[in-house]
Amino acid sequence: MPISFTVNGVAHQVNEQLDMPLLWYLRDSINLKGTKFGCGIGQCGACTIHLNGHAVRSCSITLSSLDGQQIKTIEGLSDRVEKAVQQAWKEIDVPQCGYCQSGQIMAASALLKQNPKPTDEDINNVMTNICRCGTYVRIRKAIHQASALAYDVS
Amino acid sequence: MEISRRRFLSLSVSAGAMLMTINMPTLAKTTKQNTDLSGQNWSVYLHINPDNSIVIASPVQDMGQHMKTTGAMMIAEELDADWSLVSCIAAKTYLEKSTDGVKYKYADMNTGGSHAVRRNWDFLRQAGATARQMLISAAALHWQCSQSQLTTAQSHVYRKSTKQKISYGELAAKASTLPFPDGELKLKDKADYKIFGQDITTVDIDEIITGAPLFGLDMEMPDMVYAVIERCPYFHGEIKSFDDKKTLAVTGVIKTVKIDKVIESDGIKEIAEGIAVIAKNYWAAVQGRKALEINWQQGPWANESSQSLMNDFEKFCLGDDEGENRINEGDITQAFKDSKQVLDQCYQVPLLAHACIEPFNAIVHLQDKKAKIITGHQFPTRVANAVAQYANIDPLNVEVIATRMGGGFGRRYNNDFVIEATLLAKEIDKPVKLVWTREDEMSQDYFGQSTFTRLRAGLDKQGKLIAWHHRQGQIDGGLREQCFPYQLIENFKVDSYYQKAGTPTGAWRGPGHLQFAFAVESMLDEVAHANNQDPLTHRLELLGDAKEYSYRGYGAKVIDSGRMAECYRQAAKLANWSNKRPKGVGLGLAGHFTFGTYAAFVVEVDSRAEGPMQITGIWGAIDCGLPLNPNHIRNQMEGGFIDGLNVALFNDAEISGGRVVNDNFDQQPWIRMFDTPATFEVTIIKNDHPPTGVGEPPTAPAPAALANAIYAATGKRIRKLPISMES
Numbered sequence: 001m002p003i004s005f006t007v008n009g010v011a012h013q014v015n016e017q018l019d020m021p022l023l024w025y026l027r028d029s030i031n032l033k034g035t036k037f038g039c040g041i042g043q044c045g046a047c048t049i050h051l052n053g054h055a056v057r058s059c060s061i062t063l064s065s066l067d068g069q070q071i072k073t074i075e076g077l078s079d080r081v082e083k084a085v086q087q088a089w090k091e092i093d094v095p096q097c098g099y100c101q102s103g104q105i106m107a108a109s110a111l112l113k114q115n116p117k118p119t120d121e122d123i124n125n126v127m128t129n130i131c132r133c134g135t136y137v138r139i140r141k142a143i144h145q146a147s148a149l150a151y152d153v154s
Numbered sequence: 155m156e157i158s159r160r161r162f163l164s165l166s167v168s169a170g171a172m173l174m175t176i177n178m179p180t181l182a183k184t185t186k187q188n189t190d191l192s193g194q195n196w197s198v199y200l201h202i203n204p205d206n207s208i209v210i211a212s213p214v215q216d217m218g219q220h221m222k223t224t225g226a227m228m229i230a231e232e233l234d235a236d237w238s239l240v241s242c243i244a245a246k247t248y249l250e251k252s253t254d255g256v257k258y259k260y261a262d263m264n265t266g267g268s269h270a271v272r273r274n275w276d277f278l279r280q281a282g283a284t285a286r287q288m289l290i291s292a293a294a295l296h297w298q299c300s301q302s303q304l305t306t307a308q309s310h311v312y313r314k315s316t317k318q319k320i321s322y323g324e325l326a327a328k329a330s331t332l333p334f335p336d337g338e339l340k341l342k343d344k345a346d347y348k349i350f351g352q353d354i355t356t357v358d359i360d361e362i363i364t365g366a367p368l369f370g371l372d373m374e375m376p377d378m379v380y381a382v383i384e385r386c387p388y389f390h391g392e393i394k395s396f397d398d399k400k401t402l403a404v405t406g407v408i409k410t411v412k413i414d415k416v417i418e419s420d421g422i423k424e425i426a427e428g429i430a431v432i433a434k435n436y437w438a439a440v441q442g443r444k445a446l447e448i449n450w451q452q453g454p455w456a457n458e459s460s461q462s463l464m465n466d467f468e469k470f471c472l473g474d475d476e477g478e479n480r481i482n483e484g485d486i487t488q489a490f491k492d493s494k495q496v497l498d499q500c501y502q503v504p505l506l507a508h509a510c511i512e513p514f515n516a517i518v519h520l521q522d523k524k525a526k527i528i529t530g531h532q533f534p535t536r537v538a539n540a541v542a543q544y545a546n547i548d549p550l551n552v553e554v555i556a557t558r559m560g561g562g563f564g565r566r567y568n569n570d571f572v573i574e575a576t577l578l579a580k581e582i583d584k585p586v587k588l589v590w591t592r593e594d595e596m597s598q599d600y601f602g603q604s605t606f607t608r609l610r611a612g613l614d615k616q617g618k619l620i621a622w623h624h625r626q627g628q629i630d631g632g633l634r635e636q637c638f639p640y641q642l643i644e645n646f647k648v649d650s651y652y653q654k655a656g657t658p659t660g661a662w663r664g665p666g667h668l669q670f671a672f673a674v675e676s677m678l679d680e681v682a683h684a685n686n687q688d689p690l691t692h693r694l695e696l697l698g699d700a701k702e703y704s705y706r707g708y709g710a711k712v713i714d715s716g717r718m719a720e721c722y723r724q725a726a727k728l729a730n731w732s733n734k735r736p737k738g739v740g741l742g743l744a745g746h747f748t749f750g751t752y753a754a755f756v757v758e759v760d761s762r763a764e765g766p767m768q769i770t771g772i773w774g775a776i777d778c779g780l781p782l783n784p785n786h787i788r789n790q791m792e793g794g795f796i797d798g799l800n801v802a803l804f805n806d807a808e809i810s811g812g813r814v815v816n817d818n819f820d821q822q823p824w825i826r827m828f829d830t831p832a833t834f835e836v837t838i839i840k841n842d843h844p845p846t847g848v849g850e851p852p853t854a855p856a857p858a859a860l861a862n863a864i865y866a867a868t869g870k871r872i873r874k875l876p877i878s879m880e881s
Contacts, residue, residue: 017406020437028380028435033372034365036560038511039592043819046511074365086363093355093785096793097218098362099369099512099560124828130819132511132561133218134796136830138789 005066007032008076018064023047025063026073034074034102038130045129048103049073055110074102077109084150085109085142092142096133103129108143116151118143198260199229199245199278200285206309206323208235211245213261213278214270216358217532217562218793219849220786221270223357225261225278227782231349232282232341235322236309242357247534247554255539256549263556264533266567266661267709268749268847271782275845283339285329289322292329296320308348344780344842353785358558368558370530371515375585378517379408381578382439382589384446385428387597387813389656390417391453392427400445401431406438410446411581413574423658425570426598430578436589455656455812460505460604463655463809467606467627470651471500477625477651480635484645489621493612496621497680501609501673502874503857505807506602506662507822512560513595516575519585524551526585527575530559532566540569544576563797564661568600596822597814601807602662603628607673612645617685619643619696624673627651629659634670636707637747638718639678642696657809663794664850667748668801668857675744675858676873679865689743689862690726694719709749710846717777717839721745721754724775724837729756738762739770740866744858750846752777755795755855758833759863766879767864769799771833774852779843790848791836798856800825806876 002015007030014025021040026032026049035058038046042060049058050072077086085108095101104127111118111126118126123143131139201209210229216222226242229235248259261281262273286306293311294301297318305312309322361368386392398410415427429446433439470477490496516529518541525545531537534554542549559566575588590598605628612621622643626633627650635648662668682692700716722745726732729741738761745754758771774791781787804823808815816822861872868881 017435017437024435024437027372028437031374032365033367036369036511037371037513037589039819041592041818041820044511044592044824077364089363090355090359093353093359093789095218095356095359095362096220096789097216097511097559097561098356098358101362102365105363120832127827130511130824130826131793132509132797132824134793134800134825134830135789136796136825136827137792137834140827140830140832 003063003067005069005071007071008073014063019062022049022058022061022063022066022071026058032073032075036099036103038100043130044100045107046100046103048106048129050106050110053110053113055107074106077105081112081146081150082109085112085146087149088142088146092138092145094135094138094142096135100129100131104131104139108139108146112143112147112150117147198248199281200233202322202326204323204326206239206321208240208309208322210240210242212242212357213245213263214265214274215244215263215530215556215558217265217530217559217566219265219270220356220783220789221265222558223354223786224271224782225274226357227349227354228274228278229282231347232279233286234306234308234348237349237354239309244556244558247538247556249535249538249550251550255542256535258535264535265562266532266564268664268751268850269709271845271847272750279341280339283341284335287335287339288329288332289325291332291335292325293320295328296325350780350782351784354783355785369512369560370528370557371512371560371589373517373528373557374587375517375519375526375528378585378587379432379434379582380436380439380587380589381430381432381575382436382443382591383413383428383430383574383594384443384448385426385594385598386415386450388450388452389455389458389658389812390415390423391812392451393429394449394451396429396449397447398429400447401442404438404442404445406434407442408432408434408582410442411578413577416573421654425573430574432578432582432586452812453656458656458809458812460809463604463629463653463657464502464606466653467651468500470627471606471608471625475651477649479647479649480633481640481646481648486621486623486645486647489645490610490612492614493621494615495613495684497611497677497684499609499677499680499873501607501676503605503669503672503801504805504875505604505657505659505809506801506805507596507599507807508561508563508565508662509822509824510559510561510563510565510595513590513592514571515587515589516571517585517587518575518579520545520576520579523547525576525579526553526555527572528555528557529572530557530566531572532559532562536567536569537572540572541576544573545580563663564665565600567661570598592819593817596807596817599807599814600658600660603631603659603666603669605669607669609673609677611677611681613681613685617687619681621645622647624648627653629653629655629657631659632666632708634666634707636705636713637670638713638715639674639696641703642698642715656812663797663853664748667746667850667854668798671744671746671854672857672861672875675746675855676861679742679858679862680871683865690722690731693722693743693745713747717752718745718747720839721752721775721777724839725754725756725773728775728835728837729758729771729773731756736762738867740863740868742859742861742863742866744855744862746851746854748851748854751848751851753791753851753855755859757859757863759860759867761867761881767867767881769829769831769860771831773835775837775839776848776852777839777841778848778851779841779845781838781840782845784838787838787848788836791852792834794850794852795856796825796830798853799829799860802857802860802875802877803829803879804876
């Protein structure tokens with residue numbers, strides 16, 4: 001049975017290597033390199049994507065489980081909140097090496113959709129992605145800034 | 155200055171008009187990687203378009219230290235460019251023959267030891283100034299006037315007498331045909347800087363926030379295959395026997411290749427023994443690897459463990475063996491006899507994992523005695539030399555495409571992944587992309603040194619330090635004994651001991667500095683408390699009057715007690731050091747000099763609530779000479795210190811039975827958002843000293859600052875890392 005799902009609104013159908021994690025399908029089969037490989041066991045969050053709007057670690061879900069699901073990757077960010085997160089990341093100039101940041105941005109944009117005005121404690125609880133360079137101070141600032149950009153009426 | 159001037163002149167002769175090019179219509183479509191630029195008439199560093207936009211090829215690649223941005227700034231500043239018109243790509247790797255392989259033809263592309271700013275400071279500014287001078291010459295020809303009437307600003311040349319201006323873009327075509335200026339190049343006075351001192355944003359920011367391909371792991375070559383390697387987990391171990399039948403039956407697997415271990419003459423592992431699986435895609439290679447059946451021979455280090463190594467170091471430190479004496483000044487024996495009080499304590503730092511967040515990878519294609527390699531590496535000449543050696547070709551026939559790196563921290567100095575990919579490329583007539591897993595990265599690390607340090611400090615009856623004896627055991631690497639308090643205490647002795655071991659060690663972010671600073675800055679805190687003295691006051695008294703001392707270690711020629719003292723003062727001021735905290739809350743101070751840069755931090759710990767103690771504030775001050783990009787200096791102060799806190803709290807690569815035990819983030823916890831306090835403030839001390847690096851210096855003070863804060867909050871002294879915050 002082929003498995004059908006969408007990635008950034010585009011329909012995909014797969015019928016082989018169904019035990020392959022979504023991460024490698026995104027990176028190697030359809031050449032979306034923005035989703036990163038960090039640990040392969042769901043610990044670091046570099047591979048975070050949106051699965052039906054929720055932040056999920058794509059190294060830990062296999063293609064076989066994706067029938068009928070909607071996937072969004074960093075390349076597909078487009079709505080007001082998502083753009084605000086990217087803009088805030090730029091204004092605060094969050095990155096050092098930058099490798100983990102697409103996962104951080106995916107986690108942050110999912111957070112801000114569920115919780116438009118997160119407190120530091122909310123951020124601590126939800127943002128569990130590892131930044132090996134330790135840019136946490138700026139990630140936290142950028143999430144608050146993105147919240148303001150997305151939701152504050154100017 | 156004189157040396158780099160000569161280097162630049164040689165560039166002028168050999169590079170010719172390559173310094174500056176014009177009209178490259180495809181440029182707008184190129185990515186930030188140089189992959190797509192090969193074969194084009196690309197200039198070494200600088201391209202000025204007719205529309206006045208500028209593309210700078212930045213020579214030193216980024217691993218998070220921000221040098222891709224800083225390098226481009228150095229060129230743009232002296233070019234007098236409008237930074238808003240500048241975009242930045244990765245420079246190609248230009249090599250020439252050296253006595254032992256290849257070296258850089260132009261700028262030094264290496265990054266490590268916080269040297270990239272120092273080594274490129276003169277060279278890249280001169281490149282920018284040369285281009286500016288040629289644009290002025292072109293403008294003088296254009297207006298038929300004397301060059302002395304012309305000035306530049308914001309990517310334009312101005313003619314004072316007629317108030318005319320012309321853009322660099324309009325002049326570039328003519329300028330690129332002119333001879334290189336001879337005579338002295340005039341570099342800008344500090345007062346004329348327009349870009350240095352500004353908060354400049356990361357040049358790759360748009361690519362990073364949109365997930366565009368930037369890193370080695372994101373790269374591809376046409377028709378490439380994938381490889382993974384199951385390596386012997388035991389240090390210097392071997393394959394006793396193996397069966398790859400099940401592997402070869404996995405759909406997509408092409409072949410397996412046995413990799414023989416290579417141990418260098420000094421006993422350090424170059425590559426581990428293993429079986430590689432080459433497949434049509436990564437996942438097939440991983441499945442093939444899982445299906446391998448291998449019997450390992452444990453090798454000579456099967457009894458080695460983190461604890462056995464620490465025991466060896468401790469035995470030396472507590473014994474009478476002199477070891478390798480590194481400093482012996484004054485009369486240490488007499489000074490301890492004369493001391494009214496002697497503190498004698500030991501400090502331990504475990505083996506440190508690198509955990510570069512982008513696991514290692516390399517794509518190698520060998521064809522007709524030529525090689526092309528795409529990889530993220532801190533030392534591209536080392537890549538060229540290693541590929542040449544293992545492919546048995548001329549290193550000038552190795553094209554190295556150096557990408558952005560997902561972390562380096564010294565680990566991307568080693569060549570193991572480059573050599574493995576080269577060996578595999580010899581086995582198949584296609585480009586091979588070797589990919590490491592996280593488990594590979596953690597189990598095949600070259601760890602930061604574990605150290606056992608015994609410090610004895612002797613005080614006279616006024617409480618003044620008159621004797622200091624530092625004894626330290628470790629596997630390899632430097633001690634950093636040239637740092638303070640050396641030259642501040644009259645009788646001073648440093649002995650070191652190196653334990654031969656199978657555990658591979660290497661460079662870890664400011665190698666040796668963190669281990670040194672943890673011991674020394676903890677002991678200084680103990681001395682202050684033993685004296686009933688405020689730790690800040692004690693540090694400042696010890697440092698004494700501002701004075702430049704000679705420094706015979708790596709990365710600096712002098713060490714300045716005044717600059718160090720000012721960092722302590724500024725960090726303390728930022729932390730409101732003199733405002734007494736409530737009982738149960740404590741401030742800890744620590745500072746250190748790393749490779750020419752001074753940094754100090756104050757940490758606040760709150761132990762009042764039930765449960766673990768909390769880090770509630772961090773305040774830091776840095777003196778890195780002239781601050782080039784305050785935004786990125788602050789970013790390094792934040793991230794570098796947090797990496798140091800990760801060492802204080804978590805980083806602990808565990809060896810048992812001659813192999814690594816904790817090989818992923820489930821077993822090796824790592825610092826995360828909830829460990830990072832909301833209050834984190836940084837101040838940059840401004841001065842006119844030449845700029846120095848900022849990638850490593852913020853890291854070393856962290857463990858001692860935290861341990862000292864815990865002491866201030868609870869009275870509990872911690873001398874062994876990692877620290878548990880459970881009170």
